[in-house]
Amino acid sequence: MTSSRFRGRPRQAGPPTGARLAQAVLGGAIAVMWLCLLVPATDTGARGGPGPGAVAQEGDGTYTADLVLPLIAAVTAVALAAYGYVRRTRRTRTRTTPGGALPGPPPQPTLDRFDRQSRAALVEADDCVRTSREELAFAGTRCDAADAEPFGRALREAEAELSAAFRMRQRYDDGVPGEESARRQVLAGIVGRCAEAGRRLDTEAAGFDVLRGLELGIGAALEVAEARFRELAGRTGTTEAILGDLAERYPPGATASVVGSVEQAKDRLVFATVRLNQSRQQADLGNADLAAAHLRAAEGAITQAAVFVDGVDRLAQELTRAAGLVPGALTGAEAELAGVREWLRGERGAGGGPDVPLGEVRARLARADIVLAAVREELTAGPYDPLDALRRIAQAVTPLAAGRAGVIPAAALLVARSSTGAAADFVSTHRGAVGAAARTRLATAEALLADDDHLAADARAGEARHLAEQDVRAHGTPYAGSGAHAIGVGGAVLGGILLGGDPDGGPPASFGGPRTRARRRPNPP
Known part of the structure; x- marks a missing residue:
């Protein structure tokens, strides 16, 4: 029976099996050594002193002693080998790493994951740049140009980084490399460029808040916003009448890019009305932060209402100018084609012909004749789309043109500006839903327009508008609802005025990068 003194005590683990084995072997080796040392001494004492065989006995003792050290070394080596073997065996039995290998570096993200990251970075950086540009315009009305210059410089640097990222993305989408x-x-590289653009804006966000001084006094900024609101509200009725007149004078395709613009402008203005009232109420209560947040939301809505109204007015001017340019474009196109025919009859002797095979020149000439005939027929048949007519004329004649008629480049420029501007307006006012592909095509169109590649710019702008409309249809209206709190919120989130994420639409977007653009919240958590 176990004594009560030891009952309940934890049993102490003994030494490992390998250690016990090594200790036993070493103990045996030491015992053998002592036996070997004692044998010569015992034999000598038994004989009672030296005798005739003394020399032989000394030789035997010396021989036995000489074997001690090699024997000790051999036994020690065996003991160490046994100990090492036991340790290796125990490690093999108790290891937890499969196969005994150390864990390697984590696998690299897939190319698809990198692609998603780059697209998200482009959208976020583009939103930050657009919002910063819009709020800087409001700030510029109440401060000196010198005071606003550091923030304008930061914005330009961010725009340069973003433009480089869009160029890289366009090449990537084209399969290069x-x-x-x-x-x-x-x-x-795209992610890095976008991060640098956002960092540049984030760095200046605190200083920009000091420049605006909304938390110190909102009265002057509120007056500026209310003045712009009243001006736009007065223009909305006129713009609606202009749009109705365009619908009577031109076919539906000519005004398709601005259908619904007046209604959306009114929606933004209703939202701005609510937020301007809330801003003034909070300012009267002394809640400067909430007043600034509501004002910022109202400013974003006013900016987008202006985009809708200006878009209708601009299209009306473009259609009028295009209608006046079509007859001259037809005449200029005929002059270009006549020059090509002369060049063909001279078998390249006349000079100034296209640098393509003769068969291709004749095919292009035949297509151009068909296009010009169709445009002439439309002119006499009834209402037509003058911008589309100019587009078809420019597309048909430009590959054959030798600069004989300056009206063709002018027509191509007007068409490219119109399509690029319409695509930019749509992306800007629907940025909460538009993805990276549409934004990339738009950035490419704007770059091509600046490089005077008008036909290519027009084509990319058309792609941008098509992709953006697809994104908006897929996005839907997640913030549709009723009640005073929901008035205009769906449109504000769709337009990127509010950043979403909360039932009330989330915080308003402000000057800054990804870390600072959501710093103003009407309802602090």
Whole structure:
């Protein structure tokens, strides 16, 4: 029976099996050593002193002693080998790593994941740049140009980084480069450019708040916003009448880009009315932060209402100018085609012909004749789309043109500006839903327009508008609702005025990058 002194005590673990084995072997080796040392001494004492065989006995003792050290070394080596074997066996039995290998580095993200990251970075950086540009315009009405210059410089630097990122993305979408490792580097470069654009704006956000001084006194900024609101509210009725007149004078395709613009402008203005009232109420109560947040939301809505109204007015001017340019474009196109025919009859002797095979020149000439005939027929048949007519004339004649008629480049420029401006308006006022592909095509169109590549700019702008409309249809209206709190919120979130995420639409977007653009919240958490 176990004594009560030891009952309940935890049993102490003994030494490992390998250690016990090594200790036993070493103990045996030491015992053998002592036996070998004692044997010569015992034999000598038994004989009672030296005798005739003394020399032989000394030789035997010396021989036995000489074996001690090698024997000790051999036994020690065996003991250490046994101990090492036991330790290796125990490690093999108790290891937890499969196969005994150390864990390697984590696998690299897939190319698809890199692609998603780069697209998200482009959208976020583009939103930050657009919002910062809009709020800087409001701030510029109440401060000196010198005071606003540091923030304008930061915005320009962010725009440069974003433009470079869009150029890289367009090349990536076009399949350049083709190697996977190189494409990974391109995507990493896009993310890095976007991060730098956001960082530049984030750095200036605190100073920009000091420049505006909304938390110290909102009265002057509120007056500026209310004045712009009243001006736009007065223009809305006129713009609606202009749009009705355009619908009577031109076919539906001519005004398709601005259908619904007046209604959306009114929606933004209703939202602005609510937020302006809330801003003034909070200012009267001394809640400067909430007043600034509501004012910022109202400013964003007023800016987008102006985009809708200006878009209708601009289209009306473009259609009028295009209608006056079509007859001259037809005449200029005929002059260009006549020059090509002379060049063909001279078998390239006349000079100034297209640098393509003769068969291709004749095919292009035949297509151009068909296009010009169709445009002439439309002019006499009834209402037509003059911008589309100019587009078809420019597309048909430009590949054959030799600069004989300056009206053709002018027509192409008007068409490219119109389509690029319409696409930019749509992306800007629907940025809460528009993805990276549409924004990339728009940035490419704007760059091509600046480089005087008008036909290519028009084509990219058309792609941008088409992709943006697809994104908006897929996005839907997640903030549709009723009640005073929901008035205009769906449109504000769709337009990126509010950043979403909360039942009330979330915080308003402000000057800054990803870290600072949501710093103003009407309902602090």
